[in-house]
Amino acid sequence: MMMTVVVVLVVSGALLLGALWGIYGKLPRILEGFLIALAGGALIYSLISELIEPSIVQSSLGTAMIAVAVGAIAFTALDYWVDEKWGSDNGGGLLAAITLDGIPENLALGVALIGAGAPEVAALAGSIFLSNLPEAAGGAKEMSEGGRSKKKIFLLWAATAALLSAAAIIGNVALAGVPDHVLAIIRCLAAGAVVASLATEVFPKAYQEDHHLSGIATVLGLVLAYLLGSIAGG
Known part of the structure; x- marks a missing residue:
């Protein structure tokens, strides 16, 4: 249970750090897009190696x-429902998308912690951390530019981090006695949701910010995740 708590704090902490980055920090658009694509590439590898395979x-x-x-x-x-209700080009829409993306993602993380070794868990948690950080930064930045108070924006992202933390803990505790083949289905459901979110939310934003290097950054993220996984597993 201690490993679950530590991993959840690390992954959800990315949302808080990202929100602070978006509210107070400044990065060139090209670097921001590069980092988003890098994180997306790393997450693709972890989804395949730690959830699907x-x-x-x-x-x-x-x-x-x-x-x-x-x-x-x-x-x-x-x-689609989120886009119709909040719009796809504002911080609120991105926040809603991250929440919908993050619930299955963190449920899968909680399930992955069941009987998994530290290297496998670290690889998946690290990739989710890298994915959450720039996404939260982008959403918080857009919300700040929209005129909302910085305190309210941060509290909103903190509430989202708490919700996603609860999802990971529920996934770990409530599904501990579920048969392996059922856990396999749950993992794949979550993996499919996350891959779809990468295609609709993450990579389009990376391309918008840096359309020249986003493809290279995605490949670098995938390669780095593979190398880290190989080192951890070897």
């Missing part, structure tokens, strides 16, 4: 692929 072993290729597709479809439907 183990799930195929525990269930089957067909079951895993169907679950990934269902997760992507569910997220896309929710994301």
Whole structure:
């Protein structure tokens, strides 16, 4: 349980650090886009290696692929609803998208902690941390530019971090006795949702900020995640 708490604090802390970065910090648009794409590439590798591949072993290729597709479809439907309600080009919309993305992501993180070794958990948690940080920074920055008070913006992101922390803890505690093949389906559902969120929320923003180097940054993120995973596992 202690590992769960530590990992949750690290991952959710990225939202708080990102919010502070967006409210008070300043980065060139090119660097911001590069970092977002880098984080997205790292998360792609971790989703495949820590969620999808183990799930195929525990269930089957067909079951895993169907679950990934269902997760992507569910997220896309929710994301469409968010865009219709809040709009896709404002901080509130990004906050809602991160919450919808983060709930299955953190549930999966909690599930991944069940019986997992420290290297595997560290790889997934690190990738989620890198993904959350620039996303939160971008959302908080847009909200700040919209005229909201800095205190209210930070409290809003703090509440989001608390919600996502609860999701990870619930995933770890409530699903501890679930059979492996059921956990495999849950992991793949979450993985599909996160991949869809990368395609609709993360990479478009990275391309908007830095369309020249976003592709290279994505590949670098994937390669770095692979190297870190290899070192941790080897």
